[in-house]
Amino acid sequence: MAGMTPDQSLILIGMPAAGKSTVGRRLAARLQRPFIDTDAVMEARCGQSLQALMAERGVEGFRAAEARVLCDLQPAEPAVIATGGSVVYAARGMAALRRLGTVVFLDCPVAVLAHRVGDPVARGMVIAAGQSLAALHRERLPxxxxxxxxxxxxxxxxxxxxxxxxxxxxxxx
Ligand SMILES: Nc1ncnc2c1ncn2[C@@H]1O[C@H](COP(=O)(O)OP(=O)(O)O)[C@@H](O)[C@H]1O
Ligand SMILES: O=C(O)C1=C[C@@H](OP(=O)(O)O)[C@@H](O)[C@H](O)C1
Ligand SMILES: [Mg+2]
Incomplete structure (x- = not known):
């Protein structure tokens, strides 16, 4: 797919700390479009931080809440949308996102991610107990x-x- 049409949103996916939120804000400013961070949408909708959500509902509950946020996302105008790293587990959510526009994967080497992330659990990532960042990267890359x-x-x-x-x-x- 070359380029994108003006009615489409620009959607960023990728591992945690790949820079989706940081780069997304810059893209929104450059394109003079609204910026939406699905993590912030989720926190506002659930009325708690992502960490609290994860602690209360566990990985499955977190993913289900994230899928609902994606399915209900309706930007008033074409936007730049930064997603959480775990959105790709929700097939229905990803189908909804793809209907909104063009999906761009920020592909960052795992060594760079590890340097930026620090402790994955303290950061509130959707990661199994004992799973390394490198293993999570291998699982999600496809x-x-x-x-x-x-x-x-x-x-x-x-x-x-x-x-x-x-x-x-x-x-x-
Ligand atoms: N291209 C980059 N170069 C250096 N640091 C970056 C870059 N992109 C993001 N960061 C830093 O990495 C951390 C995670 O970035 P963030 O945008 O929150 O990533 P994501 O939304 O993909 O999880 C932040 O501290 C940010 O300042
Ligand atoms: O990849 C993950 O498991 C997660 C990434 C986070 O968003 P960022 O990718 O913006 O860090 C956030 O949604 C949550 O902590 C889970
Ligand atoms: Mg982010």
């Missing part, structure tokens, strides 16, 4: 690839550079 219209290699490049790559691949620069 899912990110399945849903991506475009993949952007991020390495450890600054957010502005990554944002520029996204705009170029979508012919929006």
């Amino acid at each position: 899912l990110y690839r399945r849903y991506a219209d475009h993949t952007i290699a991020c390495d450890d490049d600054p957010p502005e550079v990554v944002a520029g790559r996204v705009l170029r691949v979508l012919s929006l620069d």
